[in-house]
Amino acid sequence: MENLKDIHIGFFIRQSTIEYKIDSSRICNFFKCTDADVEQMFRSASLDTRILLKWSKLLDYDFFRLYSHHLILYSPTKTGNSRSTRDKPCTKLPQFRKNIYTREIIEHIIEVISSNQMTKEQVINEYRIPRTTLHKWLQKYRI
Template sequence: MNFKDIHIGNLIRQHIAKCNIEISRSCDFFKCSEREIEAMYKSKTLDTDILLKWSKLLKYDFFRIYSQHLVLYSPPKSQNFNQRRNSDSLKPAEFRKSVYTKEIIDFILHLVASGEKSKTQIIEEYKIPKTTLYKWIKKHQR
């Protein structure tokens, strides 16, 4: 899975095929035509309420894909940024980069195993600590 360039419609279509769900069931669930379902499959992005419905129908958290994108591609936070912010109660919760899902670990290990990226490239590009990467490699070695 490419977490950098997400095409949610294609991912939904793949999951539908994997689950062997008929398009008529999707049409009934969404109360729409096959043409509208096909348009969703072709769409790179979907409205959150539609994505939530797909997540419920397919029993898969499609929002996690975007969270994983943030873990891998969000810029590192500036040290001075938090010092300059005032501590009002309306500030958003901090995003924690230290949470790696199984999908992210598999994605990173696939990059290493296939030779697409070196360990150094992964450490630099995705800001994954060297010790963490080497622990994953050792743990998942076959």
């Protein structure tokens, strides 16, 4: 897993097109654009969501998940003076649980610890993963 602290979406898209050997003419036909437009998308750190959705469909990869992983790893946790559940307004938007860690995130955390890039304490502090959760992961997934 690449560093998800600073996501440069164009980089990830370019990597995916290289890995899957997608021809630039196919990309241009799909987007109805020029090679220069595609190259500009590759250089862009961010893209419009409609364009990102099209890339996700073309390359059969959920690029939005990069941002979801970023939120799981780096967004501040709600503590203390955050609104309680009774104070939250009713919303028609879908509700997602932030504390669901994907297999990729768990593997990334274990790799970071196994390769001595970070200590367990650093992982707990940096990613705000509960100590008990981390220990369960290490027992369950560590080789």
